Amino acid sequence: MGTLPTGSAFDAAVGSQPMQGPDPPASHYAFSPDDAGQLLTYSTFIFLQQVGFAVLESGSVRAKNVRNILLHNIIDKLICGVCYWALGFAFAYGDTKWGIIGTSNFFLGANFSRDTALLWFTSFMFLLTATTVVSGSLAERAQFEAYVAYAPLMAVVVYPLVVHWAVNGWLTTFAPKCIYLDFAGGSTVHLLGGVAGLVGAWMTGPRLGRFNGPEVKPIVGHNVESIALGTFLLWMGWYGFNIAPAYLRGTERSSIAARAAVNTTLCGCASALTALAATWWRSGLYDLRVCCNAILAGMVAITAICPHVDPWGAFLLGVIAGLVYLGCSKLLLHLRIDDPLEACAVHGGCSLVGILGVGFLARPDYIQEYRGTDKRICGGIFYAGHDGWQQLGVQALGAVVIIVYTGACSLALFGALHRAKRLRVDQATEIAGIDNIDHRGPAYPDFVIASHE
Known part of the structure; x- marks a missing residue:
């Protein structure tokens, strides 16, 4: 979460009254008809990100592995849907x-209601984003069965517990003055997915020929058009991702949604212009x-x-994110970690910019507008002074906990x-192409593969 459940992102609106305190359990959610309609619409809109991931990832791999990466992008939705319904x-x-x-609320509980269904569907969209991030990190050399094993771990063990801590668990109550803030999934979706992808890429090892001593050999994807189109689809889906939480609580939902849309646009633009200029220089x-x-x-x-x-x-955070992305990408290559989609740098490294940015740049009045009568609001150092340091500490602790927990779970699975x-x-399968060995042949005619391999 592009964006989904995280901290404040899943606070429900009860009628038209702002909610106070941490988010309630699912059985206590009661959405107004207007909020329910907005939530369902934006949650469905978020699914465009899955189209974007499929197009971007298929274009970023070599033609001989396209069927494999597309099947990865489909199978995790199927597995996560069942596992998240039953347990997650x-x-x-x-x-x-x-x-x-x-x-x-196992299997969505005995008293299945509209509000429970809405919350499940919205949070499921965010789960899918967190899970799919890892498929890019494992691309072109992981066994299909390994990804099948990873999906239920994410849907039952990793994502649900992290969300619980950030939404109505201990992260929302341990600090005396400040509540952990993550509007739309910077930590519960992107940091989590980036860390899992990092562990998976490291344990799986680099693609054949990627590193030769100190030399780093580029392995380019087969379709640059798909890379650009996938980026636009992800960008479009991101508006749903970052706007949807505005209709979950707060006194000025349209204002909250409008700021989220503007800031999402500015941060993406600033990051891309910064990285493009730095690369040219x-x-x-x-x-x-x-x-x-x-x-x-x-x-x-x-x-x-x-x-x-x-x-x-938002512009400042975008400039920082562009530089952090380039730095993390270079660091991974220095460490000889091969991440074909650079998902670890994009999602893991840059999520920390926003999570910690809360401790510097978050305005208390904007937070209050969303949190309603919640008294434990600090804001960033630039606005809240001494209390801002406590907010920064809460944000840093949450990030560290999520990194350690996700990393440990991922290490246990991928290690096993x-x-x-x-x-x-x-090695023979990797050289021939996973599609040719495991998926009944290539995705394209032979002449297309020959021109790109």
């Missing part, structure tokens, strides 16, 4: 146990792929804070798959 939603939005895990070239990834990096960076900051702050020799395809 209950762990995320059920009645809290010690602020750690939800314990009700360093190499003398205008790199389309850098431009596209930097657009996404900026939108990742603004996700956690999009309605809580002024436009100049590696030991069982079920993580990576064999």
